[in-house]
Amino acid sequence: MAALNTPVLNQTPQLRPLNILRDLPAVADLVETCFAATLDSDGRRYIQQMRKAGSDNVFLRWATTAVETVSMPLSGYVWEENGEIIGNVSLIPYRGRGKRIYLIANVAVRPDYRRRGIGRALTVAAMHHARQKRADEIWLHVRDDNPGAIALYLSLGFCERARRTTWQAIPDRGACLDGLGMAVEGRSLRDWGEQQDWLQQAYPEHLTWYQSMPWLSLRPGLLPSFYRLFLDFETRHWTVHEGERLLAALSWQAGTGHCDRLWLAAPPDGCGRAVTALLLHARRQLAWRQKLLLDYPADVHAASIEAAGFQAQRTLLWMQWNETSLPAIT
Numbered sequence: 001m002a003a004l005n006t007p008v009l010n011q012t013p014q015l016r017p018l019n020i021l022r023d024l025p026a027v028a029d030l031v032e033t034c035f036a037a038t039l040d041s042d043g044r045r046y047i048q049q050m051r052k053a054g055s056d057n058v059f060l061r062w063a064t065t066a067v068e069t070v071s072m073p074l075s076g077y078v079w080e081e082n083g084e085i086i087g088n089v090s091l092i093p094y095r096g097r098g099k100r101i102y103l104i105a106n107v108a109v110r111p112d113y114r115r116r117g118i119g120r121a122l123t124v125a126a127m128h129h130a131r132q133k134r135a136d137e138i139w140l141h142v143r144d145d146n147p148g149a150i151a152l153y154l155s156l157g158f159c160e161r162a163r164r165t166t167w168q169a170i171p172d173r174g175a176c177l178d179g180l181g182m183a184v185e186g187r188s189l190r191d192w193g194e195q196q197d198w199l200q201q202a203y204p205e206h207l208t209w210y211q212s213m214p215w216l217s218l219r220p221g222l223l224p225s226f227y228r229l230f231l232d233f234e235t236r237h238w239t240v241h242e243g244e245r246l247l248a249a250l251s252w253q254a255g256t257g258h259c260d261r262l263w264l265a266a267p268p269d270g271c272g273r274a275v276t277a278l279l280l281h282a283r284r285q286l287a288w289r290q291k292l293l294l295d296y297p298a299d300v301h302a303a304s305i306e307a308a309g310f311q312a313q314r315t316l317l318w319m320q321w322n323e324t325s326l327p328a329i330t
Contacts, residue, residue, distance in 0.1 A: 015121055018076040018088070024050050026085040027078065027106075034108040038143065040313055076106070077125045079118050086110040089122040091129055096209020102130035103210065104140040107149070120152055124327050127156070131326060138321040139210075143314055144298070150317060157324035160317050162207060163298040167310040168259070173287035175280045175309065182277035187237035187249060189220050195239075195249040198265035202297060207318060211295070218251050218263060238281055240274040247274035252282055252292075259293040260286065264301075272304035279308030 018027070028050040032039070039047070079087030090106040104126045109118045123140075130138045140158065142149045177184070187195070196219075203213055216224045217233050234254040240247045248266035255261060262282060266275050282292060294305065298315045306312070 012121060014079050014081060015077060015125055016080065018078055018090075020074055023078055023085060025055075027088045030085055030088055030110060031106055031108050033110060038314065075129075077122050077129070079109070079113075079122060081113065086113045087118045087122050089126045091126050093133075094209045096212075097205070099136035099209070100134060101137045101139060101209050102126075102133070102135045104130075104138065107140075119149070120156070123152070123156060127321065128326060139318065141316040141318050144317055145315075153319050156327055157322050158319035159322045161320045162204065162318040163315060164295055164318065165298045165302065165315045166313045167294040167296065167305050168313050169279070169283055169292045169294075169308070169310040171286045171289050171292060172283045172309065175284040177277050177280050180273045180277045180280075182240050182247075182273055184238050184240055184277055184281040187220070187239050187251075191239050191246050191249055192220050194246050195251075195265040198249070198267060199263060201268070202264065202266075202300075203295075213263075214253060217253055236285070238278055238285075240271075240277055242271070247271045248278055250278040250282055252286060254289075255293075259291045260289050262292055262294045264294060264296055264305075266301060268297075268300050270301075272301055272307075275301045275304040276307045279305060279310060283309060 028047050031050075032047050076088065076090040078085045078089075087109040088106055089104060089108075092103040092105055094101040094103060104123060107119055107123055109122075127138055139161075140153060142153060144150075144163065199213065199218070203211065214233075217235050218224075218237075220237075236252045237249065238251075239249045247270060248264070250265070251263040253261045253263065262279070264275065264278070279294075286292065292310075294310060296305065302312075
């Protein structure tokens with residue numbers, strides 16, 4: 001771990017810690033203003049929840065005691081000018097792989113205050129805070145269509161570790177597999193070994209602190225079946241074979257909100273038609289559901305996923321700080 005270098009925040013009077021008791025409504029307004037063009041339904045719901053939390057006294061009392069222990073954006077920094085919050089950064093603590101990890105999120109600066117170094121100062125303050133809390137790793141993610149932010153994070157010592165696209169589709173009873181020449185069938189026990197290997201490639205271990213794999217929901221066998229029954233987890237699994245060879249597998253997990261998760265397992269250089277067939281089959285078989293969500297490595301089977309009627313919602317670069325010396329807050 002690099003030497004700890006705690007910032008002296010009073011040298012930058014506009015920069016101060018987030019006050020969870022009074023700042024949430026203003027931060028919600030700021031985030032909405034800054035990301036209005038890219039907000040999806042989950043993002044809008046997140047902002048609504050932030051506003052609601054800002055007026056919930058019971059939640060706020062609890063939040064003041066839980067800022068460093070729960071994986072929620074309860075701490076961070078704001079930049080204030082003339083009594084208005086015009087910049088924000090959130091810090092979210094996680095535990096994973098036996099490490100204490102901080103995610104830097106919601107880096108937002110009001111458009112008329114940009115290009116003044118405020119985003120950099122906020123990010124650096126968050127980095128110092130994470131190291132003061134003895135973080136083992138510091139991460140952030142950024143959209144691939146935001147080159148200015150990517151350049152900033154690279155200059156601060158962050159390195160890209162993964163690039164992932166979120167795909168979404170509406171179930172459709174009329175989804176048709178004709179012309180693909182692929183037969184979709186259920187999963188057998190013998191398919192699990194390869195499916196698990198491909199899932200571990202598509203959903204790498206170094207990101208499981210943020211998105212843990214629901215192995216007991218996906219794994220075949222008696223114990224996982226009891227686990228799913230006890231917790232009322234609804235899952236389905238489909239495969240495509242060529243003779244005895246498994247080409248691809250797809251698992252569905254019912255969600256508790258508006259979206260259900262799909263877990264795609266296929267070799268990166270494998271049969272794209274098998275991927276398309278599985279996703280079309282899922283859209284047809286799950287016609288009573290609302291939305292299907294697939295998170296997958298960017299550019300891997302992208303054309304095949306799109307051919308199944310899925311639309312790319314966003315592509316995120318996952319970046320990890322590479323343990324260089326901490327930059328100064330200026």
